[in-house]
Amino acid sequence: MNSEEKFFATVRTALGQAADGERPAKLFPQLFASPDPRPALARIAARGPAELAELAETLLAAATENRITTYQVSSLAEAEAVVVELVRQTDPEFSHTRHLLCHDHPDIAGLRLWQRFSRESVAVHTSFSQDQQLREKTIAACIGITAPEIAIAETATLVEISGPGRPRSTSLVPSIHVALLRSEKLVADLEEAYALLGQRQQLDSFVFVTGPSKTADIEATLVHGAHGPCELHIILLSEPTLPGDTAHSAQPAESAKQREDTPESTAPPEAG
Amino acid sequence: MNRPSQSNYTREAIKGIASTTLQTNLRSFQERLGQGAMRMWVELADPEKRRRVKASRMRTLDHLDIILASLAEKVRARGGRVYFAETAQDASDYILAVARKNQVKRVVKGKSMTSIEIGVDPVLEAAGIEVVETDLGEYIVQLAGEPPSHIIAPCIHLDRRQIGRLFADQLGIDYSEDPPTLTRAARHALREKLLSAEMGLTGCNLACAETGQISLVSNEGNIRMATTMPPVHVAVMGMERVVATMAEHRETLQLLTRGAVLQKISTYVSFVGGPADTPGETREFHLVIVDNGRSKILADPEFREVLACIRCGACLNICPVYGKIGGHAYASAYCGPIGAVVSPLLEGINKHADLCKGETLCGACKEVCPVENDLPRMLSALRHKLAYGSDQWDTRQMNPAEAFAFRLWRHLVTRPALYRAGLRLAALLQRPFIGKNRMISRMVGPAAGWTDSRDLPPIARQSFAARWRQKHPPTPDVAKKTAENSGEEKV
Numbered sequence: 001m002n003s004e005e006k007f008f009a010t011v012r013t014a015l016g017q018a019a020d021g022e023r024p025a026k027l028f029p030q031l032f033a034s035p036d037p038r039p040a041l042a043r044i045a046a047r048g049p050a051e052l053a054e055l056a057e058t059l060l061a062a063a064t065e066n067r068i069t070t071y072q073v074s075s076l077a078e079a080e081a082v083v084v085e086l087v088r089q090t091d092p093e094f095s096h097t098r099h100l101l102c103h104d105h106p107d108i109a110g111l112r113l114w115q116r117f118s119r120e121s122v123a124v125h126t127s128f129s130q131d132q133q134l135r136e137k138t139i140a141a142c143i144g145i146t147a148p149e150i151a152i153a154e155t156a157t158l159v160e161i162s163g164p165g166r167p168r169s170t171s172l173v174p175s176i177h178v179a180l181l182r183s184e185k186l187v188a189d190l191e192e193a194y195a196l197l198g199q200r201q202q203l204d205s206f207v208f209v210t211g212p213s214k215t216a217d218i219e220a221t222l223v224h225g226a227h228g229p230c231e232l233h234i235i236l237l238s239e240p241t242l243p244g245d246t247a248h249s250a251q252p253a254e255s256a257k258q259r260e261d262t263p264e265s266t267a268p269p270e271a272g
Numbered sequence: 273m274n275r276p277s278q279s280n281y282t283r284e285a286i287k288g289i290a291s292t293t294l295q296t297n298l299r300s301f302q303e304r305l306g307q308g309a310m311r312m313w314v315e316l317a318d319p320e321k322r323r324r325v326k327a328s329r330m331r332t333l334d335h336l337d338i339i340l341a342s343l344a345e346k347v348r349a350r351g352g353r354v355y356f357a358e359t360a361q362d363a364s365d366y367i368l369a370v371a372r373k374n375q376v377k378r379v380v381k382g383k384s385m386t387s388i389e390i391g392v393d394p395v396l397e398a399a400g401i402e403v404v405e406t407d408l409g410e411y412i413v414q415l416a417g418e419p420p421s422h423i424i425a426p427c428i429h430l431d432r433r434q435i436g437r438l439f440a441d442q443l444g445i446d447y448s449e450d451p452p453t454l455t456r457a458a459r460h461a462l463r464e465k466l467l468s469a470e471m472g473l474t475g476c477n478l479a480c481a482e483t484g485q486i487s488l489v490s491n492e493g494n495i496r497m498a499t500t501m502p503p504v505h506v507a508v509m510g511m512e513r514v515v516a517t518m519a520e521h522r523e524t525l526q527l528l529t530r531g532a533v534l535q536k537i538s539t540y541v542s543f544v545g546g547p548a549d550t551p552g553e554t555r556e557f558h559l560v561i562v563d564n565g566r567s568k569i570l571a572d573p574e575f576r577e578v579l580a581c582i583r584c585g586a587c588l589n590i591c592p593v594y595g596k597i598g599g600h601a602y603a604s605a606y607c608g609p610i611g612a613v614v615s616p617l618l619e620g621i622n623k624h625a626d627l628c629k630g631e632t633l634c635g636a637c638k639e640v641c642p643v644e645n646d647l648p649r650m651l652s653a654l655r656h657k658l659a660y661g662s663d664q665w666d667t668r669q670m671n672p673a674e675a676f677a678f679r680l681w682r683h684l685v686t687r688p689a690l691y692r693a694g695l696r697l698a699a700l701l702q703r704p705f706i707g708k709n710r711m712i713s714r715m716v717g718p719a720a721g722w723t724d725s726r727d728l729p730p731i732a733r734q735s736f737a738a739r740w741r742q743k744h745p746p747t748p749d750v751a752k753k754t755a756e757n758s759g760e761e762k763v
């Protein structure tokens with residue numbers, strides 16, 4: 001008997017089962033039964049612009065409570081202006097040059113930041129999954145930009161799902177995290193967020209982010225900026241609905257395919 | 273981690289009570305979080321949630337073999353490795369082997385009580401590997417060379433001046449007692465460690481069998497760092513820290529963050545279960561699932577419930593005893609009421625005899641516990657084992673003389689005539705001990721310990737029963753009944 005079999009034999013004995021009587025999960029479907037997610041999914045799907053606007057209000061209020069800076073914009077051009085302003089105000093914490101790290105996402109590519117900063121000493125990087133220098137770029141970056149797939153209005157929580165082109169570290173290592181959030185990505189509460197996550201076939205690693213990193217370990221005094229970002233900015237984008245827009249698809253947007261529509265984003269020059 | 277003997281309980285408790293910093297910090301902490309949690313449960317929109325989560329925790333424990341097998345299968349499918357460790361030693365050996373194989377020189381840790389329980393830090397350090405705690409509070413107590421004293425506020429026993437001096441000495445920064453300045457100093461010092469370590473070592477708040485992921489809750493971001501930036505991530509979990517489904521995960525998580533710090537959700541809840549899919553991030557993931565005495569708890573219906581604990585720390589924030597003595601007296605990875613139950617079960621009831629007996633059994637911990645764990649009941653059960661010994665728990669009877677005295681006492685009180693005669697005798701014998709304040713301040717022999725810290729009122733000249741009879745002379749009816757009931761007296 002190897003150590004793993006022995007471990008299980010001990011557990012089974014403790015439970016009053018035969019030590020070698022393996023109990024296959026198949027025979028205990030009720031253990032893995034979950035409440036039906038369909039009502040929650042139906043709620044999400046049925047939301048129109050008015051309800052989304054309400055969720056946006058909830059998110060904005062919760063964001064303030066959690067020390068999140070928010071901006072409401074109605075086009076990518078406006079979002080771009082917000083980012084540009086933010087970059088210009090930022091003093092890099094860990095390097096001399098201002099480095100920006102962007103998730104490989106069509107919306108962020110749509111901001112065309114490398115064009116905006118082509119004449120400034122701001123380096124704009126995209127987290128392409130093949131990039132072997134990605135780690136160094138991430139560590140140098142003072143701002144990381146993501147486009148979360150889901151956000152929970154009640155608590156102003158972003159759900160950052162990682163995958164190729166969307167590394168975990170972009171929303172973590174840079175001093176400032178900026179999330180470009182489409183209002184269609186809003187759900188009401190944790191239950192709805194879990195319902196959406198449950199729809200994904202292959203659930204990559206993900207993280208719920210609610211506010212900038214913080215600690216209260218020294219005499220219970222709250223300090224923002226512990227080991228993660230010191231600031232979190234949410235740019236809430238509510239565009240007049242475009243044809244073909246899908247808010248919550250069961251699978252992550254295929255960034256490679258969408259990139260074909262936005263040829264500029266395939267190889268952003270990295271201004272230095 | 274030093275593992276002091278039982279007498280340390282009293283010694284550390286006395287130290288805790290004498291520390292004004294600890295007393296002030298604990299009081300405000302308990303007032304805010306403990307009382308807050310009590311109120312929050314009353315106001316909870318869905319009062320059934322606690323019962324539901326408890327039921328799911330117990331169902332998971334009853335089927336732990338099935339659920340752990342699913343978890344392992346799913347984690348492996350994600351490209352992670354799973355190791356089942358029967359003992360603390362097995363777990364530490366495995367972690368050391370992984371470190372050696374990857375030529376690890378530095379390990380960054382995210383707060384993990386299980387890692388303290390299995391004692392892996394000294395094992396790694398003995399192999400020449402640097403081990404750095406990265407949770408700010410844990411980092412501070414590590415610099416101070418002390419064990420943590422609270423599940424979620426490890427350095428609650430230190431004030432800002434002590435921390436300021438510590439940082440000035442150890443980090444070479446200018447003395448400051450400003451929390452933001454101190455936090456920034458630690459941020460910069462630890463960032464370097466977090467980015468250069470070859471291995472991250474964390475615990476696991478809740479693993480989910482359905483998805484094959486572990487989830488970790490933090491506010492500081494250090495745990496995200498430790499699970500992302502080093503090439504190797506090892507997570508250690510007690511075998512009970514698992515839920516079957518995401519639906520159960522959601523509700524359990526909601527109780528966890530509320531119980532811990534009254535938050536609807538903490539800053540970060542990360543779900544990982546395998547290597548990251550980006551170059552430059554974690555490329556190897558190991559999950560170490562530890563038994564180390566848990567199966568013994570699982571096997572005993574009297575104590576199985578304690579494994580339903582989700583380690584939120586709420587019981588620490590309400591316990592009147594913990595609120596006075598602080599965490600160091602518990603002398604184990606787990607402190608507060610939960611520690612008082614779990615440490616004796618994991619490490620030996622005799623070893624922690626004083627700890628089992630230190631609580632008031634007021635019941636507050638049960639009320640505040642998100643999963644309504646009946647800790648007072650289990651404390652009583654532990655004391656029962658100490659009083660009478662238990663083969664199952666390898667516990668020897670603590671004080672046979674005391675047990676004998678109580679048997680004698682039972683014999684006495686069930687025989688009223690004998691009892692009264694005894695009382696009269698005792699009233700006579702006590703005379704030389706009654707002091708000027710009409711109290712007994714010093715007893716002799718084995719009873720002396722009782723009067724060391726308190727006075728004993730003497731036995732009254734006239735017993736309560738006698739006075740009662742005087743004031744309310746029995747009606748013939750009652751007199752008859754009484755006579756029947758105390759037949760022995762007539763003999």
Ligand code: SF4
Nearest residue numbers: 581582584585587641
């Ligand atoms: S026993 Fe209950 S209150 Fe105490 S840590 Fe465990 S879950 Fe929290």
